[in-house]
Amino acid sequence: MTHLLPSEWSDRVAFDLAHVWHPFTQMKEHLEEPPIPVVGAEGVDLLLGDGRRVFDGISSWWCNLHGHGHPRILGALERQGAKLDHVMFAGFTHEPALELVARLRPRLPKALTRCFFSDNGSTAVEVALKMAFQAQIQQGRANRTRFGALREGYHGDTLGAVGVGELDNWLTGVFRPLLLHCDRFAVPEDPRREVVGEADASLDTARAGVKAFFEAHGETMAAFVAEPLVQGAGGMRFWAPEILQEIRSQCDRFDIYLILDEVMTGFGRTGTFLALDQCGVVPDFLCLSKGLTNGTLPLSLTWTTDAVYQHFWGDYTQWRTFFHGHTFTANPLACAVACASLSLFDEEPVMARAQALAATMRKGWEGLSGHPAVRRARTLGCIAACQIVDPATGQPHPVEERFGWAFHRRALDHGLLVRPMGDCLYLMPPLATPPARVQEVIETLAKLLD
Ligand SMILES: Cc1ncc(COP(=O)(O)O)c(C=O)c1O
Structure with a gap:
């Protein structure tokens, strides 16, 4: 079927091809099939x-x-725009950020009391990785220089996030010399999610694999990162909550922080508000983005516990501060939109x-x-x-x-x-x-x- 673009669009597409570089795209293919x-x-x-x-x-x-x-979301954007569009978040605060924290907190595990703002899924993960590493160092664990992750994982495209994603593929392999040190194991898919056949999930073997992995690497890892229940970009691989429970208990055994990346799974995708709600697991760090604002504006959050927060507390010259921040940290427009999206969860079924x-x-x-x-x-x-x-x-x-x-x-x-x-x-x-x-x-x- 041929679909003709109006002539003004043909010109715009030519302009795009002349100047724009699209994400995840071999631009040569756009010569035949333009954006x-x-x-x-x-x-x-x-x-x-x-x-x-x-x-x-x-x-x-x-x-x-x-x-x-959605009219509620666009309305919130317009109202907030008339009040305050942007301000730096270092040394300042504002109502949309506070309202967002207040709205989200009751929906998260109680232990997650602290919220750090950034602006996309990759940075939410970067923040968690850096905080976890620094918290380990500030407890005197200078040997915790590695991370743990699942094979086939995906946590974003910035170098830190790439370093804990799947490594041996076309997406990330080229960056290997630049990346964080990370040890990985493969997690089996959960056959109980398949629509035909309910094969044995071989949970005992998988759990034994998790134990062996942590026994080999447990003393050197600062944190272990995983997408709970679904490895999205790895190919919609659904995996068992029981394995995540085993990972949690091994992290506890070796004083390793558990980072759950719910950038994709958060906000109802998996049938519960968060995927972790189906897992019986509380992480030390939780990364949220994507659905947070209904996709209307970029925003992300990294939640952590008071225990982690306390490792950063001290006098300025003790150099325990988390020196990290993005220009658009807690952008008021994005926060207002996120509040509107959450209010729909509160007020509609x-x-x-x-x-x-x-x-x-x-x-x-x-x-x-x-x-x-x-x-x-x-x-x-x-x-x-x-x-x-x-x-x-x-x-x-x-x-x-x-x-x-x-x-x-x-x-x-x-x-x-x-x-x-x-x-x-x-x-x-x-x-x-x-x-x-x-x-x-x-x-x-x-x-x-x-
Ligand atoms: C689980 C997960 N983490 C992190 C990211 C990265 O998010 P962003 O593309 O907003 O940086 C993605 C993006 O697809 C994701 O699925």
Whole structure:
């Protein structure tokens, strides 16, 4: 299907190609398939420059919860803009930041009493890594110079965050000489999340692996970092809460801080407000971003405990201060928008709706699981994922075919924005998506796979 851009947009796209460098993009591919102008958004849909309306099937990079252009959120932005747009947060404070902390605190584990602001998921993780390291040093543990993490993890693109993400792949391998020292182990996927077959999760073997890992590395790690329940960018790998519990107890045994990165899983995605609510685990650090502002403005938070905070307390010349801050730390507009998003959780049945959506997604995914191109269909809350194979061979499509990319472009013609990661096709719609709509979307996916 050919979609023609109005002529003014053709010029703008040429301008883009001449000057802009897009994220996660081999720009050469844009010569053949240029970036697609988005000219608006309404509810759970994006409006493209060529007139197409597409369903935002991945919540605009895993951010959107309540739909685009939500009047409560835009209203809060406008009201805050009229009062205070930005001010430095070192030595100053303001109401939207305080309201945000007050609104969020009751939804977090009680032990998380301190909140540090930054402005994206990667920096939320950087803050946690640096705080954990410095807290260890300030307790006299100068040997804690390494970190621990899961294989296939993803925590962002700044060097610290890359250093604790999966290392041996195309995304990060090139930076190896520059990175933090990190030891990793692989965590098995949790077969209980799959829509067919409830195989044994082999939890005992996995737990024994965790113990062995900590026995080997426990004395040198400052902190261990993980995405609870779902390794998102690693390919929507759902893993067992029991393994996280074992990691927590090993961290306690060796005085290692546990950092939970809920940048993607936070704010209802997994069926509970936080993924950790399903895990029975309290971290020493919690990183939040993405859904925090409904994706309207950049903002992130790193929460920690009073025990950690106390290691930074002292006279100025004791040099225990956490010397870290970003220009847009606690930007008032972003905080006001986050408050508006949280107020929707307080005043509307957002989580009940999310659970209804999750049930419909699970049912739809059960139907999809029989498709010959689909393997390992699985869901968790409002995240549904599967592996796409070539039905002729039962194997994933070769990388050179760029199957995921082609599928993405094709899906747009059918009113659907999905962006498979390699052979992993997934849906992560806004929580506000009407269940009937997601049912239609899954039917469209099945047709596309045909
Ligand atoms: C779990 C997780 N952590 C951190 C990040 C990085 O967030 P940002 O892209 O806002 O830096 C992401 C982004 O996808 C993520 O999924």
